Amino acid sequence: NAGVMQNPRHLVRRRGQEARLRCSPMKGHSHVYWYRQLPEEGLKFMVYLQKENIIDESGMPKERFSAEFPKEGPSILRIQQVVRGDSAAYFCASSPTGQASSPLHFGNGTRLTVT
């Protein structure tokens, strides 16, 4: 089992460009969570998705951010017109059931730097 795979590991974008972060959940997991982590801070929930559905996006900014988890392929977190404040580590986690009593399995994260 390869675990949760995220790519790229590091991403550098200039202000105004788009950032696209990918996450493939663990085999057998159909529930994906995205978290943002600023330096020396905790994990902030952004969005929770199941295949083809956004279940909870209450932690994701309304503008410039979007997420999807298509029937085929990885989950994508898209940030349009990036700003310096978007610089952070973005972690994806997956769960087999989506029930909150099942632990989350995290990927290695994508470290986004906006110059």
Place this chain on the structure above:
Amino acid sequence: GENVEQHPSTLSVQEGDSAVIKCTYSDSASNYFPWYKQELGKRPQLIIDIRSNVGEKKDQRIAVTLNKTAKHFSLHITETQPEDSAVYFCAASTNTGNQFYFGTGTSLTVIP
């Protein structure tokens, strides 16, 4: 929504001593409490978890206790080793919720 507070934010202990990290939560419906360890530049990894029908759980040098009445839970690491140095996060969630609510983390340093 749920609010999880974690203390202390930093903790230094001598190798061999014990370390205790405490978390409180606000939502009495929370019933699952995992702890994650994150080494520098790496992913958070689950180290132990506890459900609300249990008061204590132990795994070798790591133990977690839960007090539902007081709404707090703690991580205990005994006989600490330098490789225990990392940031530790507590979290809380409910069966009906979609989110895991994380604490702000404790940076543990074990001094050789």
